[in-house]
Every structure is written in structure tokens, then in C-alpha cells.
Amino acid sequence: MTNAPVLSFTENGIYCAAGDFYIDPWRPVDRALITHGHSDHARWGMQRYLATHIALPVMRHRLGDITAEGIGYGEIRRIGDAKVSFHPAGHVPGSAQIRVEVKGEVWVASGDYKVVDDGLSDPFSPVECHSFITESTFGLPVFNWADQTTVAAEINAWWATCAANGKTAFLGAYALGKAQRLLTMLDPAIGPILTHTAIENTNRIIRDQGIALPDTILANAELDPKSHPNAIVLAPPSALGSAWSKGFGAQETAFASGWMAIRGVRRRRVGDRGFVISDHADWGGLMSAIRETGAENIYVTHGYTEVFSRYLNDSGWTAQVVPTQFEGESLDKDGTE
């Protein structure tokens, strides 16, 4: 046991032998430490869950009756021979990087992260470590995000134009994270903000935790679509173009994702507009995060893994690709994920 690595990559997921626990496992195990509530990280079927206090309510909402315990950012917990703590990952509210220390050696599993402050999630804080497990969803130098205020101005300008032309603006967004971030970016002076049920369910949980979100109106079946002129509607991508959305009459649809940076992808989505905004780190963000950890060994879990790890190796790190079932930002995930 003494020579076992702090964390290893098994068929069940990322495993800590010293503490006998898994991080974001994809098969049922006894003890699971969860970085955040997205469905590719927080899965059903674990005997015990440990996640941040902020992440837990959404997990309970999605996974139902689970045995789970909460932990605060920075709080140190001993599990077996491992010392464990959770640190903000800036991805979505409650998301964490998990620091694991065994006999003075420190590993950090970062789950999904972004380094810019979105004004909603606790901002990413770098954690020094020897080995760093990173995603690389947008690990190519073509991905460079504009700052949030610039994108907010673009979205609001589009919304205002829709309103001026008598059209309802439909903005596609995932229910957890992206939707709430977009909400904080909207200018309520333009018109009312309507939300699809899947998104409003998550909003309620987030609001209950004392996180402020702008006022929204639930756009369920009882709502008269014509009763809210100048509205913007936030809905999961799958609801765009559905019978429900058609009830709103003349409309434009937009989609907000890091993938919208690529013209080809933008054109493949048949929507009217694509806004480039992501809850994952861009190229510069990934590189700065890795630099700030001071880690020498980098494990790349999902995204453009081969290219990204080759670049890290070329640049003086020891990097390798580890196969996982994490998906990063996919264009197909649904509001019910």
C-alpha cells in the first residue's frame, strides 16, 4: 500500500487507496466524493456521497433519496490515511476541486472548472499540488473567451432587437449553472424574463441557498404566451422549437456555449444566433490554472486530451491522458441532465 499513488484511475473512476474512496465515480461504489452536480460527475447509486454544502441541494433534487454529507470550502476532513478538502472550481455554484493529501504528497482533482469570476459561483482558487487532474474541454489555442460584460452586451442587444421587432427571444441554456449565469447577465429593463420549468426548478434551489437571481416568471402550461411582450425565455436546448415554444409566436432562438466560438458549429445549430460563453476554462484559463498549481504531473481527463497533453509535455510538464467518462460541455446535454 505504501507505494500506491495518491489517486489512481480505475474502471470505476478516480480512486484513493489511502482513504478507500472515489472521486466522481461512474459506477456504484461505497464512498463517493463529488466535485459538482452535473450528471456526468454526480451519478446515481453510491452508498455515501460527500459534496459541498452548496452543491448538495441540487444533487438531492436530481438523484432523489441519497445518503449524503456536506462540507465547506477549505474544511479539512480525514478519510482513512488521506487528508481531504474541497476548494472552489468556479464552474457552477457549489463546484469544487478536491485536494487529497497522503503522507505529504498532494493531488488535486479539479472536475470541471473555469478561472474567470462569473459573479455567481465562488471564484476558482488555485491549490498548490504535486499532481493535478485537469479537464481540457476547450484545450486548443483557438478558444479564447471574451469577458463576460462584452458577451452580456451582445446578448442584451440581441434581446432588445427581438423585442423591438415584436419577437420573443428564446435563449437555450443548461438548467444548472449556465442558465443562472445568463440570468445575472440579462438587463431586466428590456423586458420580462421567463423560464422553462426545468430551469426554474434549479433556480428555486439556488435562491433557497441565499444566492440572488433576478426575478423570473415561470413559463408553464398555464401561462398565456402573449401576456408578456418583449420577453426573453430561458429554456433547455431540447425545448427550443418544441410545441411549447411555438405557442409564443414570432421568435428568434439563440444558443450560448463555448462551442459557438467555431463558425462551423454555430452554423450547424439551426438557431438564429450563437453566443460564446462557457463554464469551462478557455486555453489561457487552463494554462494559467496549471501554472498556478505548481504541479509537475498533469493528468488530462476529457476534451482535446491528446493535443493538450502533448503540448504540456513539450512545455516541460509530465502529462498523460487518462480515460474517463466525463463529457465536458456537450451541445447535447439536456435541462433534465
Added chain:
Amino acid sequence: MKRFAQLFTAIDQSTKTNTKVAALADYFEQAHDPDRLWTIALFSGRRPKRAVTTTKLREWAAEQAGIPLWLFEESYSIVGDLAETIALVLPATVTHDDKPLSDWIKSLREIYTQPEDARKDFVLKAWATLGGTERFIFNKLITGGFRVGISQKLMTRALARATDKPEAELAHRLMGNWHPDTTTWHQLVEADDASADASRPYPFYLAYGLESSPDDLGELSQWRAEWKWDGIRGQLIRRDGQYFVWSRGEELMTDRFPELARTVDFIPDGTVLDGELLVWPDGQPTPASFNTLQARIGRKTVPKKLLADAPVVLHAYDLLEWQGQDIRTRPFSERRALLEKLSAVVPAEAPLRISPQLEFSSWEALAEIRTTAREAQAEGLMLKRVDSPYLAGRKKGDWWKWKLDPLTVDAVMIYAQSGSGRRANLFTDFTFAVWDGNDLIPFTKAYSGLTDAEFRKITAWVRKNTLERFGPVRKVTPHHVFEIAFEGIQRSTRHKSGVALRFPRMLRWRQDKPIQEANSLDDLEDMLRIYG
């Protein structure tokens, strides 16, 4: 450039034809002559002379972005567009330059003759002063290929709206061999047409595929049928003592088919023929396969041996100009009669034939003939209404293509690779195998045919079922069966399976079939015997 960038963005962002046409028409009304002339040129595939090689552009872009060249190349392979990749990797900036589009093009022409250092200075300065879309457009001016979903049809519609000239006339004016360096907006769009270039072709009339049974077409006697040949569509133009051959893609191919020079002896001046270019060796009952023709298309100058082995013949099926008159509005039967009259004086050994009309007494009889198309090396049938005028572009109603159903096999997916451009984050390029005993032997790749939703579903599956990775290629668990459709099958020594398919694509995802039920190499051999 800002005004052009706005136009580009408006077109690129919209999926609605009316919005695109309106944006373009506004631009054509407002822009200066040199800018609007260049806009027509760029959107129809013309571009300024290349001032810088793409190799240099890549090197300079990687250098400016502070990344190794291999990483730039990897990024390019995923983005799928060089101009866009460069625009994305360079440090962000805002545009603080408002030279008109045509001025930028003029500058590019001026640096063409300068030493490399000066060209590099120019490009780096442009990258530093142009941001976002303007930077992308600047790169496109060098690399070419503005694909913005503006067809010739939409462009002529917008031009018609801006100039009050008929669409058909404008479509004809935009055809052929013009370039902004040697013409003006006035000459191209407005001037009296008398001085038109002798080589100018007519817009091709294109047919839609027949979706239902021909019974719905009405009176049998109103229709004529011909083989739908598997060659290249071309126009042979005979004017001013010269001849020109244009492909449907508006490429001037005269030099590639020197054997057609002989036709000048038989065809009078002032004649334009529409037909199919086919390789058809003397004495053979059918033309050679498309593969043989492809060898000819690829050669700008043709070696003697190839000319002898793969002689090209024009199979004419329409007459567009006769005695210097545009006769496209006359009924097909009249044009055909003139064509037959013309061909009567052409000697049998000349590389010009008339595409025969097929005799049929009922739609059932015609359907029967259609089933023999493969033996005639044809893709199916063409149906043309006797009174149809020769229209411009793809139109429904008077002409239909009635193609054979494709050949199909059920195959197992064994490798997957992610796409580029539109498909950057999806696995879309697959390798398929058939059984050879207990082994799966790869025999074809296919990229198209699935819906976006199906591609997303298979992408999620590939991520979870990767057995091995070879760079961008993933070996996956043999599990999914797809019905692969293709137009032809040929013996091939370059492929392990010994066969090569024409136009392979995924027809259906057979989620109902276990892999044991996929076809075998023996089945492919049988097809090869029948259709190869």
C-alpha cells in the same frame, strides 16, 4: 471593410433566405462600384491573386500566437477553416481601420511583387489592426473560399432587387470568365450586352430527383426519357471561330479535352450544346466508369497514352444557342429537333454524339428500362417534358431525374474519428467492416447520412466504448450495424478488402440488427461480379 463585414455577419448569422437576400440587396444598392463588384466576385468563388502562400500564413500566425506550428495545425484540423483558425489564435484586438474592401484587395495586389519581408510586415500589420470578423475576412481574401450560404440564385435575386433587371439576365451575365481585375460593375451588370465575352456559358438547368412514382407526372406523351449518364455535365460553346468547354461547376475545361477540338469542323459558329462528358472508347457498348473519367479531369495537360486509352466524347442532350440566337425559351421538342439536325452531319467517329431518347409505351415499361441502367453505365433516367423551356438553375416541374436505388450492404462500425468545422465536437467519420469468416475486414469509410441527433447519440456511445486510440482515430467495440448505400463498386488493389465504393454513405442506423447479421466479404464479391 466594416460595411462588408456587417454584410457578411448578417448573411452568416441568418438561416432565413429573405433576410440574406435583403441584406445583400441593401449592400448592392449602397456600396461603391469596386466594392460591390468584388462582393459578387468573392461570393461566386473568385478571389484576388494569392499574395502569400498558406504555408507562410500558418507559420506567421503560429509565431504571432506564441504556439508551436504543430499545435496550430492540430487546431486547424479541428476548426476546419484556415482563415478562421488564424483569426481565432491571434491575440484579440478591436478593428481600428476602415479602408473599403476593394482598397484592401488593391493593397494585396500591390504587395504581390514585393519581397517576403515586406509581405510579412503587411500581413502582421493587418492582423494587428483588424479584429473579429474583419480579421477573418482579410484572411479569406488571401486564402479564398467564402462559403456563406449565398447561392448564385440568391445573389442574382438580390442583384435583381437592387438593379431592377430580370433575374435570368443577371444569372447569365454572372456566368463564365469574368474577373474584377478586368471588368467593372457597369460592364458586368449594367452595360448593353453586345460586347459579351465569346466564352460565356449559359446557366445550367438542373433537375430535382423524382420522389414519387412517375404516374403523377400526367400524360405519358408529354414526356421524353434519356439515360442519366454518370459523367460530367458540360457546355460546348462554339463562337467567333473558337470553342470552349465549361463544366457545371463553371470551370473552363477546354484544354483538358483536346479531342473535342475536332468538333469545330462540324459545328457551325454560334452554337451552344449542353451534354455529358464521358469516356467512351471506340466500339464499346457503354461508357467507361466514372473512375476512368476522373483520371482525365485531374490532368490539365493530357499525355498521348491517356488520350488514347480514355477518349472523351460529348453526349449532347440539348441545344441552347443556334445560329447565334439564344433559343432556351423554345420548347424542348424544337431544340431537340434542331440538335438532331445538327448531329446528322457529324461523322460517326467524331467525339460528339447525341444522347438517345428511350422508347417507352407506359410508365411500367419505363420503370423496367430503368432497372437496366447500371448495365448501361447510367445512374438512372432523366425525364423531360416536351414543351419545357431551358431554365436557369434548379427548378421543379419540367425536368426530373429518376435515379436507381443505391446498392446497399449492412456493415459494422469499427473506427470513429471526430469531424472538423461544423462537426468539430462530434464523431462523424466512421470506418465500416464486413465479415470474412470470424474477422471484420474494413472496406469503406462514410461521413454522411445521419441526422445531427444520431451523430450526437453515436458520439456519446463512442466516448464510452473506445478500445484503443490512434491519434484522432478511436477503435470502438464492434456493436453497431449501419446500412451503407453506394452508387457503384469496383475492384481495388489499394484496399485490404479488394473493393472500392462510389459515394458511400450511411443510409440507416440498423439498431435492430446484431453484428452477426452484417454482410460478408463474399457478398461484396458477388456484387462486384454483377455490377463491377
